[in-house]
Amino acid sequence: MAKKDPYAALRIKEFNIFLIVRFALIFAWSMQFIVIEWEVYSLTKDPLSLGIIGLMEVIPAVAMALYAGHVVDQKEKRNLLVKCIVAFSVISLGLFLLTWDRIVGGWNTKIILYSIYFLVFAGGFVRAFIGPTVFSLVALIVPKKLYPNAATWSSSTWQMAAVLGPALAGFSIHWIGVHWSMCLIFGVVLIGLIALLNIPPKPIMNPKIGEPIGQSLKEGLNFVFGNKAILGALSLDMIAVLFGGAVALLPVFAQDILKVGSQGFGVLRAAPAVGSFITMMITAYIPLNKKAGIKLLGAVFGFGLTIIVFGLSTLFWISLVALFLSGVFDGVSVVIRQTILQLKTPDHMRGRVSSVNSMFVGSSNELGAFESGLTAKLMGTVTAVVFGGSMTLLTVLTTGLVSPTFRRLDLTKDMEEHEED
DSSP states (O other): OGGGOTTTGGGSHHHHHHHHHHHHHHHHHHHHHHHHHHHHHHHHOOHHHHHHHHHHHHHHHHHHHHHHHHHHHHSOHHHHHHHHHHHHHHHHHHHHHHTOHHHHTTSOHHHHHHHHHHHHHHHHHHHHHHHHHHHHHHHHHSOGGGHHHHHHHHHHHHHHHHHHHHHHHHHHHHHTHHHHHHHHHHHHHHHHHHHHTTSOOOOOOOSOTTOOHHHHHHHHHHHHHHOHHHHHHHHHHHHHHHHOOGGGGHHHIIIIISOOHHHHHHHHHHHHHHHHHHHHHHHTTSOOOTTHHHHHHHHHHHHHHHHHHHHHOOSHHHHHHHHHHHHHHHHHHHHHHHHHHHHHSOGGGHHHHHHHHIIIIIHHHHHHHHHHHHHHHHHOHHHHHHHHHHHHHHHHHHHHHHOHHHHTOOOHHHHHHHHHO
């Protein structure tokens, strides 16, 4: 039976190609973000500048999210993703040229800094379309009965890329510098584009092609806000990530508190993703569908605790363990949330639901980076991280108390129904 086969989705050729594409995109995006963080903090020595990076990306990502979801549900997914990757490659090429000393050697720091912010801002528009396009495309590649298994492997691939991208970023900055690190990122993006061209275009599942955008967006929002399981999962993750964005301050910890340099920075940045990846590999064999609500609440609570420990630590190994465990808890959260979305979202609304998800969760990463940078400027770096972790704990406790329906959330029945389809 497919439900007993942890590799069921991997036996589909197109899904494996899809995983290569997703790996390339996340690897390049996460590596690029780390290289940018390092370069910007090296230029400014101001933690607020790290927060501004997140703000520059989140403004267009949020502003365009709902419109992007509408477009994704109206358009063919594979070709739309090709256009997104081409745009991503242009941005990476721009950053590569911007960090070329022979070109920008005569520019002052402010011009370089503002140019980086501009390209990050442009990347926010691209990201608004990539998320819902990828989420919708995977549902057209695998049969419904394999959605949960595909969600686990897709999330695991995401985390593997998020492990290797930041780790390689730290080492590549040390070995070949910022400029050639950006060249490597550009190359990975092109690999993703070439792989995607091996997936043929897919049919459009939306029966309401040409639907007015206002009516389309209203339908999507009503669905999300009317589904307690989806709304609860998105809200919990949004608040937790918003206040638990300690990783945005890692350049400060690596350079000024732990004093471990670019190599230590890469290791610290990769630690959460390593924890998440290990967790997700385990969940391919041990599903989390039973008592999903309680498990999600517990995972986010554990995430908040580890962020507090990290903020208080002055020893590299303690900080490393705390970040690793934060990734373990986050991995549980990601798998449960993605399973909820895949199981409870109709095919014709995947773009719009995913766009709302990106507004709730994806964009909260950047808002969390801005919140961390701002509070670090006002309170100090350590206090800001501890404050964020404490707010995460408070959010979990509040959600658990006021939402007994979410506490009782169980996905066992939904899994069985999809297995029967």
